[in-house]
Amino acid sequence: MGYKTAFAEVMREYERDRDRARADLENKRQEVYKNFPRILTIENQLKSISIKLARSILINGGDIKALDRLRRESEALMAEKKQILADSRFGVDFLDAAYRCPVCRDTGFVGSTRCMCLKQRLIQKYYDCSNLSGVLEQENFSTFDLRCYSVNTTDSEEMTPRARMKGILKVCREFVDRFGNGDNLLFYGKPGLGKTFMCNCLAKEILDKGATVLYSTAPRLFKAVEAFRFNRQEAGDPETIEALTEVDLLIIDDLGAEISTLVTASELFNILNARLLENRSIIISTNLSPADFQNQYSERIVSRFSGHFKMLKFIGDDIRIKKKYGEKRAAGLGR
Ligand SMILES: [Zn+2]
Numbered sequence: 001m002g003y004k005t006a007f008a009e010v011m012r013e014y015e016r017d018r019d020r021a022r023a024d025l026e027n028k029r030q031e032v033y034k035n036f037p038r039i040l041t042i043e044n045q046l047k048s049i050s051i052k053l054a055r056s057i058l059i060n061g062g063d064i065k066a067l068d069r070l071r072r073e074s075e076a077l078m079a080e081k082k083q084i085l086a087d088s089r090f091g092v093d094f095l096d097a098a099y100r101c102p103v104c105r106d107t108g109f110v111g112s113t114r115c116m117c118l119k120q121r122l123i124q125k126y127y128d129c130s131n132l133s134g135v136l137e138q139e140n141f142s143t144f145d146l147r148c149y150s151v152n153t154t155d156s157e158e159m160t161p162r163a164r165m166k167g168i169l170k171v172c173r174e175f176v177d178r179f180g181n182g183d184n185l186l187f188y189g190k191p192g193l194g195k196t197f198m199c200n201c202l203a204k205e206i207l208d209k210g211a212t213v214l215y216s217t218a219p220r221l222f223k224a225v226e227a228f229r230f231n232r233q234e235a236g237d238p239e240t241i242e243a244l245t246e247v248d249l250l251i252i253d254d255l256g257a258e259i260s261t262l263v264t265a266s267e268l269f270n271i272l273n274a275r276l277l278e279n280r281s282i283i284i285s286t287n288l289s290p291a292d293f294q295n296q297y298s299e300r301i302v303s304r305f306s307g308h309f310k311m312l313k314f315i316g317d318d319i320r321i322k323k324k325y326g327e328k329r330a331a332g333l334g335r
Contacts, residue, residue: 002243003212006125010108010118017099017106025097032090042081049074119210129243130213132203139200144169148194149316161316165194168312172198175281176205179249182279188286188293189314195285198314199251202283211248222258225268244271249281256288256296269301276308284309 033040053070056063086092099106104115114122127133146169149161157164168187175183185202187195203213216224221244228241244250250272260268275282286293290311294302 003126003129003247004242006129007122010121010125013121014106014108014118021097021099021106025095028090028094032085032088032095035090036084036088039081039084042077046074046077049077123207123210126207126210126212130203130207131215132200132207132213135200136204136207139197140204141173141201144194144197144201154315157315159315164313164315168198168314171310171312172202175202176209179206179209179211179281182276182281184276184282184284184309186284186286186309186311187314188288188290188311190318191287192318193314193316195314196253199253199283199285203249203251206249212243212246213249213251214243214247215251215253217253218255218258221252222260222264222268225271226261226264229264229267245274245278245280247280249283250275251283251285253285255284255286256292265297265301269297269304273304276305282309 049070053067053074056066056070082092085094088094097105101115101117104110104117108115108118108121127136146162146165149165151160151162153160159167172185175185187198189195199215203215207213224241225244272282288296
């Protein structure tokens with residue numbers, strides 16, 4: 001499901017909620033009228049008073065004495081109704097509409113701004129749209145573990161992997177805090193060092209802010225772009241293509257693993273370019289080194305993009321292996 005469909009669906013849910021609340025209220029009214037016909041009389045009187053009030057304001061610009069009398073009358077009637085309900089088995093608030101959200105009365109909006117309940121519901125839906133629902137419970141900042149990264153330096157690096165990851169973590173946290181400024185990140189380094197994991201951490205944080213996220217591996221992304229290019233009618237999901245430019249955060253995992261034609265590559269980079277111009281964030285992860293990157297994509301593309309990305313190099317041993325085989329040993333060593 002795409003984000004637009006998701007939004008429309010949520011709006012329909014709100015409509016259903018409102019209808020339900022209204023129908024529910026109507027049933028309660030009928031029940032109350034049956035038991036207390038006086039309440040029906042009171043409500044009819046209240047209606048006619050409000051008509052009189054409106055008329056009086058229109059005709060005499062509001063004769064103050066008359067207005068006062070009408071207001072007092074209506075206040076007395078409302079108090080009487082309240083008292084009847086309070087003394088009954090129904091209770092004083094029985095005829096208050098039972099909205100799921102009393103703040104926005106199940107409209108999703110307070111004035112023109114989105115109600116908290118709508119934001120919350122969209123977050124749930126957006127999880128489903130991100131291609132990540134499920135994964136994010138396991139892979140997020142709270143489960144991220146710096147201890148998977150070694151405290152020993154290798155010959156080629158000055159920093160220890162753990163110190164490097166600490167730095168990367170900080171940059172990533174800042175990315176989340178500053179989100180909306182069009183920052184872009186590029187994770188590179190050997191496979192198995194936690195790049196995808198970090199993508200997921202960021203996706204969760206951004207989704208939890210109520211923003212839209214689309215995650216895709218590069219092979220899947222190129223396939224979608226290709227299908228769309230060559231067979232527009234049957235391309236599985238044009239909304240996905242639209243989402244590529246429109247989501248607040250696009251995550252492309254494993255760039256370089258795709259098999260692509262020059263045309264598809266340039267099409268995708270046009271999309272990325274559009275995002276840069278609109279200040280919409282992109283996170284890319286790749287196993288390619290910067291030198292390989294130059295080889296795989298045209299120089300024009302590389303030079304266009306490199307200036308816009310914060311390049312973060314992941315170093316260390318394969319943490320997938322470490323997680324699988326080394327956990328007990330690492331714990332035993334107190335590290
Ligand atoms: Zn609400």
